Amino acid sequence: MAADEYDTSGYTLKMTPEFCITSEDELTCDLTVVLEWENEPFRPICILSDYKEMTKWCAESAQLHSLTLNIKATDDIQFVMIDKETHQTLAGVKLKVTPASEPKVRRRYRNPWSLF
Amino acid sequence: MKKLKVLLLSCILLPILAWADVVDSCGEKVECIEIGRWDVGIALGYGNRTNPLKDYDDIPIYLVPTFAYYGDSWFFENGNFGYTLSEQEKFTINLTTSFSSDSAYFHRWDPSNIFIAGTNKFEPRTLLSSTATSPTILKAAQEPEVGELEKRHFTYFGGVEAFFYTRAGTINLSLAHDLLNVHQGTEAKLKWLYNLAIEDWKFEMALTFDWKSEELVDYYYGIRPGESRYWSQAYQAKSALNTGIEFTSHYVITEHWDLLLLARYTHIGDEIVASPLLNEDYTSTFFVGAAYRF
Numbered sequence: 001m002a003a004d005e006y007d008t009s010g011y012t013l014k015m016t017p018e019f020c021i022t023s024e025d026e027l028t029c030d031l032t033v034v035l036e037w038e039n040e041p042f043r044p045i046c047i048l049s050d051y052k053e054m055t056k057w058c059a060e061s062a063q064l065h066s067l068t069l070n071i072k073a074t075d076d077i078q079f080v081m082i083d084k085e086t087h088q089t090l091a092g093v094k095l096k097v098t099p100a101s102e103p104k105v106r107r108r109y110r111n112p113w114s115l116f
Numbered sequence: 117m118k119k120l121k122v123l124l125l126s127c128i129l130l131p132i133l134a135w136a137d138v139v140d141s142c143g144e145k146v147e148c149i150e151i152g153r154w155d156v157g158i159a160l161g162y163g164n165r166t167n168p169l170k171d172y173d174d175i176p177i178y179l180v181p182t183f184a185y186y187g188d189s190w191f192f193e194n195g196n197f198g199y200t201l202s203e204q205e206k207f208t209i210n211l212t213t214s215f216s217s218d219s220a221y222f223h224r225w226d227p228s229n230i231f232i233a234g235t236n237k238f239e240p241r242t243l244l245s246s247t248a249t250s251p252t253i254l255k256a257a258q259e260p261e262v263g264e265l266e267k268r269h270f271t272y273f274g275g276v277e278a279f280f281y282t283r284a285g286t287i288n289l290s291l292a293h294d295l296l297n298v299h300q301g302t303e304a305k306l307k308w309l310y311n312l313a314i315e316d317w318k319f320e321m322a323l324t325f326d327w328k329s330e331e332l333v334d335y336y337y338g339i340r341p342g343e344s345r346y347w348s349q350a351y352q353a354k355s356a357l358n359t360g361i362e363f364t365s366h367y368v369i370t371e372h373w374d375l376l377l378l379a380r381y382t383h384i385g386d387e388i389v390a391s392p393l394l395n396e397d398y399t400s401t402f403f404v405g406a407a408y409r410f
Contacts, residue, residue: 107208108149109279110193111320111364112157112182113378113407 010040013047013081013091020073021098028074029097035067037081037091044084051077058084073097146281147311149186157182159376161405168384168396169221177403180376198277208279214292216303217382217399218328218336219270262344262392268336271298285310294332301332316369322362328385330355337391347392356385366407378403 014036020029039045039062046058047067054069071077077095082088149155163177184193191198198212275292288307294300306325311318334353341348360382367375380401389397 103153104151105148106151106186106188106203107279108147108184108186108193109191109198109208109210109212109277110184111147112155112184112194113159113180113364113366113376113403 008088008090010038011045011081011090012038013079013093015079015093015095017095018093019096019098022074022100027099028072030072032068032070033095035069035079035093037065039065045081045090046084047079047081049077049079060084071095146286149184151186151188153185155182155184155409157407157409159403159405159407161376161403163378163401163403163405165401166396166399167221168389168394168399170393170395172221175220177401180403180405180407206281208281210277210279212275212277212290212292213295214273214275214290214303215270216273216328216332218332219268221399222265222268222336223270259350259392260344260346262339262347263342265343265393266340269298271296273303275303299331299335301335302329303327303332317365317367320362320364322360322364324358324360324362324382326358326360326382328356328358328388333385333388333391337388337393339392344392351391353391354387356387358385358388359383369406372409374407374409376403376405376407 016034016036017031020031022029035047037045037047042062044058044060046056048056051069051071051073053071057067059067073095074097076097078092079094080092081090083090159180159182160178161180163180165175165177167174182194185191189200191200195215196213198210200208200210202209272295273292274295275290277288277290277292280287280289286309288305288309290305290307291302292304293302304327307322308324309320309322311320313319330353333356337351338353339347339351360380362381363377363379365377369375378401380399382399384394384397384399386397388394
């Protein structure tokens with residue numbers, strides 16, 4: 001462990017929900033997620049993600065422990081909580097995006113344009 | 117003509133030598149369709165289908181519809197129904213309905229002519245009255261004319277068909293009988309199809325052998341005594357074998373739009389060509405247009 005790093009056992013990041021199944025029509029997840037964290041002892045934190053609409057968000061108040069996001073996603077999104085000053089990773093959570101099952105297909109016996 | 121038949125037959129039978137090879141169930145060789153979802157499309161463009169009947173106009177084509185629905189076993193495709201008895205990796209066996217092209221020559225609104233616009237005069241007219249001479253069939257000038265034709269009705273066929281999937285293409289065999297008791301005829305087909313995809317270009321080539329029973333040939337191409345006493349005796353219908361070659365190509369522009377090119381050539385069996393109703397020994401079809409799939 002580096003000298004400027006510290007015990008992260010008091011820092012957790014949770015997300016509800018953690019899974020989403022895409023709709024068959026649009027192949028996207030359109031949902032609201034709630035991020036909740038424990039931050040003891042208090043340190044200013046930031047939440048980073050690979051979601052392009054929210055790459056970085058920072059909370060400086062000790063009373064703030066949750067964040068609600070409206071998300072439209074086609075792929076998994078990783079959220080990471082870091083110490084704002086040291087950039088040390090404190091906790092992380094992933095939104096798992098699962099595609100709807102592939103449509104069932106079968107052989108087609110005629111050329112669509114073989115009417116004549 | 118015999119050489120052509122041998123060549124076509126060889127092209128169909130040779131792929132059977134590749135029998136042991138397994139082909140992908142869905143891919144560039146075999147087209148697939150989503151179960152439980154309508155596939156509807158329409159093509160706009162220009163084409164033409166020649167009519168081998170004497171004094172009947174060719175059929176212009178401006179609009180070509182396509183609609184299909186496949187369930188787990190049942191399927192509906194462009195006016196025909198089918199039921200799959202066995203679907204295996206190497207073959208399929210279906211019960212199916214079909215309609216032949218023969219009645220289409222006589223009827224403007226035959227299913228094979230659906231949505232074909234034009235000013236065709238499909239009412240039977242006195243034959244052999246035209247001064248036009250046939251390039252392929254010459255009949256003696258003194259032969260009597262055929263009078264006004266009686267109705268040749270459309271009918272549905274019902275039967276069984278099999279598809280065999282090989283790396284060298286698909287072999288399609290079918291045997292069907294007149295379901296509506298119009299002529300009580302039978303039709304048997306042997307078809308070899310080969311599909312090829314080169315990036316967004318998709319090609320399908322097919323060779324066909326289409327055998328028609330004597331009853332069928334007699335109903336559509338035979339002459340009734342009321343039409344001509346002479347020809348009802350002089351022309352005796354026999355079973356016939358049509359041979360054909362087909363080419364279909366489409367270029368995928370977007371998810372919904374395709375460019376479409378269709379070409380068909382069918383050599384009509386000698387036993388049918390001998391009928392005084394015909395003045396051509398072939399029929400050909402082409403269509404070029406843009407297709408939209410909903």
